[in-house]
Amino acid sequence: MKFIVDPDPKWVEHATKRFAAPFVGRPYDRIDVDPILLSEAGYLAGFSAKEWYLNPKKGIASVIAAHEAFDLIPVAHWWPTIHVWEQELGNKLEWRENQPPHIKENAIKTPEDIDKLEVVSEEEIKKGPTYTSFVEAFDYVRDNYPNWFVPLYFAFHPEANASQLIGLEKFLVMTIRNPPLCHKLIQKFMETSLNGCRALVERYGSAMIVTGSTVAGSDLLGPKQVKEFGVRYVSELVKKALKIGAGPQIWYHHCGNHARDWELWKDTIFTPFTVMQIGYEGRKPFPLEKLKQLYGRRATLMGNVDTMVAYSGSPTQVYEMAKEQILAAKDSPYGFISGLACECPHGSPPANIHALVRAARDFGKYEGD
């Protein structure tokens, strides 16, 4: 027996048309909403974050159910952890009951070990936990909910994942004391990740590229370093992923504070189906008006309601923040999707997700539709 009730085909048809609107410049219904429901979808279906991450089929099915229940985008996204492709390189993860998995033990103990680290081949990647769990989730959707099927090449963030192999503090010291070694580490992570891309594209024909930055942001690095350790590798990764056959859909998710480096990301690669999202300017959600000025003719923009407000704020606070963003970006040339600045925290009140959607209904209607 399936875990969820099959989504209403009429709703799927309507949601699919609405989701296509920003990409084809044909307004339909209202601004769409994606609160990046991951283990929160499990919470809504009555199970833990740990269960969500460790059960790909059940996890992705819960996302489908939540997206229909809240009238969100008709795309089933799921990933086993943000530490993708790291276990294959030796990182050990630990799963916690109601939080995303975290690193228990770094693969690399000393900077000298970086030279010994080997890029994991495509054949080995296919046996690893990242690829096999993606395949379990995506095969399940392809076979059971084909309208929802969008395989992801979840590259995540090359510099951030590389930093997790040695530990963030050591990585940050290396960016100053030994930049060449830092580059070597990122390169090795990236090539391993791209072998994951090859394996996924071989299986599914294509895959949406999900990447961006976390460490390469304004809290930890200066703009020059963001360019050196972030922009350069995101560009290289996307360029190579496109050559492998991933894309053309790209979702750039620039996590955290990008107050001083937000303009640098315009030098990355934009395809006809690119979504651009920048989390914060300092501690506040990045202003959509600014994002629209620079990126509105490069990509479809995605909103960034504060995740802390989604978790611990009131529905009214979520509603007001979403309203402000929708009014600022609704007319962005290549469209706008309302959403949270990052993954919806596990345990966020359902009323807050409803408030996000309600704001889109109240203020995101397209003129004349």
Next chain:
Amino acid sequence: MVEINLSAEVRKLAEERGIPLEQVREVVQHGEETKEKLLLDDQTLAKKRIGTTTVYVVYRRAGEAIDVVTVYSHRMEEREVSDFVPDDVQPWRCGRCNKNVVRASMNVSYLGITRQAPAMACPDCGVGFFEEHIVNKTLCTAMCLFEKKRA
């Protein structure tokens, strides 16, 4: 008339991609006459909009004749080039300016929708070209998605 040589493999590719020999000749001629082409070692990349299709040909000179290396085409309308990234220098040189091209973006229109796509372009004269994988993978899938989503 210049002799155009297509190996059996390239001929098959051209057939599969619906590019007749006459169009290949037209593109080569256009590249040679206008210098709107890119150069890399002994290879030349030229393109020409023919009807609603932009045809690309990579070729090399073999004495008086031309050996075709590959051909590809797309049905999007190529428009302005922007977002030159001077740090990302590509191996190809501009046939007019003799400068190395850099990574850039080119606007493309299809079914009335205009979006950006990754290209390589001359920082001096601004002429932009798409690489084969961008045309055959990225643009090809994008056209299918536009058609599907517009339906």
